[in-house]
Amino acid sequence: NSIWVSTDHDEIETVAKQFGAKVHRRSPEVSKDSTTSLEAIQEFLHKHPEADIIGNIQATSPCLHPDDLKEVAKMIQNKGYDSVFSVVRRHLFRWSEIKEGNEVTTLQGGLDPKRRPRRQDWDGELYENGSFYFATKDLIKKGYLQGEKVMYYEMRAEHSVDIDVDIDWPIAEQRVLRYGYFGNTEKKQIKKVKLLVCIIDGCLTDGRICLSEDQKEIICYDVRDAIGISLLKKRDIQVLLISERNCSKTISATKLDCEVEVSVTNKLQVVEDCLKKMNLSWKEVAYIGNEESDVDCLKTAGISCVPADACAAAKTSASYICKSNGGHGAIREFAEHLLLLMDKVNSEEKRK
Structure with missing residues (x-):
């Protein structure tokens, strides 16, 4: 009935x-490198004895879907299991290493090499994937996360991602983009995006001001970002560029073919005025900003984004x-993220 984060870290x-x-x-005592999950959970239960069932969700499994957690909770609450844990089915032929003195031999695990099947014709084996472990309070008090009336829950392979070593990070990032859960509300909003609002200073540019010999400002932007804007416009998503400074509209407007507003003191009001003209709502807005002055817009937009070097207040709002x-x-990165999510939502609706 409640979600807790167990930590000894202020941030x-x-x-x-x-x-x-x-x-x-x-x-x-339970914040050491050698501390087990069980020890941390036992301490939690000591301070919170009102909890009857604990679902230990591992932070290293970023593709975990809430539907799986709901099903597992039902298995314990309605079917009487004392523990349920997550597994994934692998079609890998397992071999064991046997050491006898200086000699090392191998032994096939579970299959006869003389009758080796095609992997696609084989049911495979179940492996713990570390995503979650559900158990009753009574079982945990005995010192176990698995045991007594125990059952596994088989997760889909695309949701079964575990970050153990460095190479797992890029794999996990791609899986999250393609298969990660973004919430039903956000999916609906993503499908409706009609306008990208982009801050010029610090988003389209790196925030630096370049001056020519005659003291005119020169705006420099990345060709990749120009391509990203072009990709969005091809999907009928309009782009509005905003700057708080009194910079020139010319270069951005002519080269990127976007609406431009400069000398903006109230970004929220400017966007709302634009939405009235376009007959759109905030749910149809994707917003990318980087400063404290963007926070209200970042929180109000249907989907929002900040660059990696945005200020802390903007990051927590996006x-x-x-x-x-x-x-x-x-x-460009945000444009690709948006288009990937839109394609994902569309493909899911087609399957339904």
Whole structure:
């Protein structure tokens, strides 16, 4: 009935509370590198005996889907299981290493090499994927996360991602983009995006001001970002560029074919005026900003984004944080993210 983050770290506690989670402050005794998950959960139960069932969700499994957690909760609540854990089916032929003195031999595990099947004709084997472990309070008090009336829950392969070593990071990032859960509300909003609002200084540019010999400002932007804007416009998404400074409209307007507003003191009002003209709502807006003055717009837009080098207040208000800095491909990255999500939502609706 409640979501807790167990931590001994101040920054993690702050972020957890910002997203609505409760925080269990771990003691030094269960915050060591050698501490097991079971020990941390047992300490939690000691301080919160009102919890009857614990779902231990591993932070290293970023593609976990809430539907899976709901089904597992039902298995324990309605079917009487004492523990349920996540597995994934693998079609890999397993071999064991046998050491006898200096000699090393191998032994096939579970299959006869003389009757080796095609992998696609074989049911495969179940492996723990580490996504979650659900157990009753009574079982955990006995010192187990698995046991007594125990059952597995088989997750889909595309949702079964575990970050263990460095190479798992890029794989996980691509899986999250393609298969990650973004919420039903956000899916509906993504499908309706009709306008991208982009801040010029710090998003389209890197924030630096270049002056010519005659003291005229020169705006420099990344060709990748120009392509990103072009990709959005091809999907009938209009683009509005905004600057708080009194910079020139000419170069951005003529080269990127976008509406431009400069000398803006109230970004929220400017966007609302634009929405009235276009007969759109905030849910149909994708917004990319980088400063405290963007926070209201970032929170109000249907989907929002900040470059990697945005200020802290903007980062905590956005739904997506780019890996790229402002002026160095952040808009292209956000455009690709938007289009990928839109394609994903459309394909899911077709399947239905």
